[in-house]
Amino acid sequence: MSDPFSFLTAGQILFGRGQSAKASGIVMGFGTRALLVRGRSVAFADTLRQELEDTGADVCEVFCSAEPDVDMVRAGLDAGRRAECTVVVSVGGGAVVDLGKALAALLPGTTDVMDHLEGVGGGAPLAADPMPFVAIPTTSGTGAEVTKNAVIAVPEARRKVSLRDDRILPDIALIDPALTDGAPRAMTLAAGLDAVTQVIEPYLCNRTNPLIDALCRAAIPQGLRALAILEQSEDPAARDTMAFCSLAGGLALANAGLGAVHGLAGVLGGRLGAPHGLICGRLLGPVLHANAREMQRIGADTIRFDEVASMLSVSLGLPDGDFARIQPLLDRWDVLRLGQWVSQDTDLEAIAAEAETASSMRANPCRLPRQTLVEVIRDAL
Numbered sequence: 001m002s003d004p005f006s007f008l009t010a011g012q013i014l015f016g017r018g019q020s021a022k023a024s025g026i027v028m029g030f031g032t033r034a035l036l037v038r039g040r041s042v043a044f045a046d047t048l049r050q051e052l053e054d055t056g057a058d059v060c061e062v063f064c065s066a067e068p069d070v071d072m073v074r075a076g077l078d079a080g081r082r083a084e085c086t087v088v089v090s091v092g093g094g095a096v097v098d099l100g101k102a103l104a105a106l107l108p109g110t111t112d113v114m115d116h117l118e119g120v121g122g123g124a125p126l127a128a129d130p131m132p133f134v135a136i137p138t139t140s141g142t143g144a145e146v147t148k149n150a151v152i153a154v155p156e157a158r159r160k161v162s163l164r165d166d167r168i169l170p171d172i173a174l175i176d177p178a179l180t181d182g183a184p185r186a187m188t189l190a191a192g193l194d195a196v197t198q199v200i201e202p203y204l205c206n207r208t209n210p211l212i213d214a215l216c217r218a219a220i221p222q223g224l225r226a227l228a229i230l231e232q233s234e235d236p237a238a239r240d241t242m243a244f245c246s247l248a249g250g251l252a253l254a255n256a257g258l259g260a261v262h263g264l265a266g267v268l269g270g271r272l273g274a275p276h277g278l279i280c281g282r283l284l285g286p287v288l289h290a291n292a293r294e295m296q297r298i299g300a301d302t303i304r305f306d307e308v309a310s311m312l313s314v315s316l317g318l319p320d321g322d323f324a325r326i327q328p329l330l331d332r333w334d335v336l337r338l339g340q341w342v343s344q345d346t347d348l349e350a351i352a353a354e355a356e357t358a359s360s361m362r363a364n365p366c367r368l369p370r371q372t373l374v375e376v377i378r379d380a381l
Contacts, residue, residue, distance in 0.1 A: 094142030141191030143250020193281030257363025
C-alpha cells in the first residue's frame with residue numbers, strides 16, 4: 001500500500017491534433033470579452049482572434065515578447081480591467097501561458113502581484129477566485145498549461161519566482177501538437193530539454209507517488225527519443241510525442257516537485273538572462289551526476305538513477321547512460337553553453353547560496369553541498 005497522495009490538474013485537458021479547432025467555441029463558453037495573451041509571431045493567435053470576433057466577442061490583446069516580469073503583469077492587469085474582460089486565453093509558449101495565468105489569477109482582485117509572489121513578495125494566497133482561463137501552448141517545454149504556478153521575473157531582486165495557488169490551474173488546457181510543427185530547431189531543443197528535465201526530476205524527487213511514477217516512466221524514454229529525432233529533422237509523430245512529454249512534465253511537477261536543476265535555473269535565469277530551457281538542459285547532466293554521487297555517499301537507494309541512466313543509454317545512445325556524457329552530446333547538437341552569459345564579476349557561490357532556498361530545491365532527492373552546486377554551475381559554462 002502506497003502512502004496517501006493527491007493530484008490536481010486543469011479542469012479539462014484536450015490533447016491531440018485538430019483540437020485547436022475547438023478553441024473559439026471553448027473561449028466563448030466562458031464569456032464574450034476575452035483577454036488574448038499571445039506572442040507576436042504565433043499565427044494561430046491571429047486565427048483565434050478573428051474567429052472570436054466573427055462570433056461576436058470583444059478581444060483585447062496583450063503581447064508577451066519575453067519571460068513575464070512584474071511590470072508586464074501590472075500592464076496586462078491594467079489592459080484587462082479597462083476592457084472589462086471576463087475570460088483570459090493564452091496562445092504561445094510557457095512565458096505566454098504563465099503571463100495569462102497570472103492575469104487570470106489577479107484580475108478579479110485588487111491586490112498587487114508582489115503581494116503574492118514567493119520569496120521576494122508577500123506569498124499571500126489569492127484574494128479572490130481567478131477569472132476563467134484557457135491555455136493553448138504552442139511549444140513543447142514547460143507544461144505550464146497544467147501547473148498551479150506562474151513564473152514571474154522580479155528584476156530588482158534578480159530572481160524568477162512563482163505566483164502559486166491551487167486555484168491558478170487553467171479551466172481548459174488545449175494541447176494541439178500541430179501548433180508546434182515547424183518551430184525553429186534551437187527553440188525546439190531548448191523547450192524539449194526543459195520538457196525531459198521535467199519528467200526526470202519529478203521521478204527522482206523526494207515527493208513522487210505511484211501516479212507520477214507511471215507518467216514519468218512512460219514519458220522519459222519517449223521524450224528523449226522524440227528530441228533526438230527532432231534534432232535531426234522535422235517529424236510530426238515526434239512533435240506529438242514531445243507535446244505529450246511536456247504535458248506529462250507539467251502534471252508531474254505540479255503534483256510532486258522538481259529538484260536542483262530548477263532550483264538553480266530560477267536563480268541563474270534571473271541573474272544571467274539566459275533562456276530557461278537552455279539552462280535546464282545544460283544543468284541536467286551535472287545535477288544528475290552530483291545527485292547520484294551524493295546518494296551513493298550517504299548510502300541511499302540509487303535504483304531510480306540507474307533506471308534513468310538506462311533510459312538515456314537506450315534512447316540517446318549514451319554509453320552506459322553516463323550522465324557526464326550529456327554535455328558532449330549537447331555540444332554536438334549545438335546547444336549553447338552558459339558561459340557566454342557569465343562575466344568575471346558573476347559570483348557563482350552567491351548564486352548557489354540563493355538557489356539553496358528555492359522551492360524546487362526542497363524536492364531534490366538529497367541535499368547537495370553548496371560547493372557541489374558551484375561545481376554543477378561551472379560544468380554548465
